[in-house]
Amino acid sequence: MAKQIGKYFLAIVPKGDIQEQATRMKLELKENFNIKYALKSPSHVTLKMPFRWNEAKEEKLIDKLQIFFGDKEGFKLTFKGIGRFGRRVIYIRVEEQAQLIKMQSDLSTYCRHELKLVEELSDKAYHPHMTVGFKDLKDQHFDGCMKLLKDRGFFEVMDVQEVALLKKEGFSWTVVHMFGVNGEYSKN
Template identity: 45%
Template sequence: MKVIQKYFLALVPPPEILEKAHQIKLSIREEFGIKYALKSPPHITVKMPFDYNEAKEDVLVERLSEQLREQEPFVVKISGVGAFGNRVVFLSIEKSEPLLRLQRQVKEFCKKRLHLVDELSDRNFHPHMTVAFKDLKAVHFAEVLSRVREQAFVAEYSTGDLTLLKRIGGAWNLHRNIPFKR
């Protein structure tokens, strides 16, 4: 039986940075009741959620592994806070050529090998790490943005893999890591 699942591809920071970003999400939930961003671990989305046959998940990972075989690890820099309109608050990720190149390669892979449609976010890639969205009400936006700016941090790390996240029970789970060239 064919079972369609939801997946997406992301860069996930190392545990110490993951925890710092997660703490920001937790503080927003405690103060404002905003919790939707807690449904996924802190990450940088490289390919937005897509439907895929769960029975072919191993094939997906194998194909992605082939695609990333020549991908060199690179540095990701977190610096500052940004927003999309008055409904999304995020930690800013510095655009770099290696990051932009990875996203373009993954986008092309998904289009050609998985036959996924190019979405607006695929064409207008803006790397970020979301800390509040969807249930962030416009009336609280300025205050939430201010709180996130108070808690924001600057960090950099070397990323060496792409993570396949899978939606299970209404939450996104870190499912499989696909390493870059080692």
């Protein structure tokens, strides 16, 4: 049997009102500008960019990540306003704060040493954000998209109590496991 390699990533995935508001923003971009790529995953704040892993060893991945997240503590995360990377990515701003930056940095180191994953540039130059438009965002629509989202605005605060392991299934990303901080664990 051939080895099946899956694609995974780790992120904070807000629930409830924050997820609903961010999804509504994505749907407005789709309706008004035919921008839909960001709808392929739940709204999230990436902690570890997509990586490849042998699907037959998924439980080993989960076990190792449980060890990492088991001694982390929860923290508050603030979403405030709309930002951009050039004219190709629009996102909801995430206020950088020490606990988030430390968790991401520690996770990057852990993934490199314990999971033997390659350290990406994004692991070293981390800029937390929650993307609402990218890849299929055309230059001619950029100003209209920014105006629409800036006029709407975004401000929310959440308690980070878990981190999601997402897996690419077909053409979209699905949460396959949740790791509670402070040793809590639940399957989705």
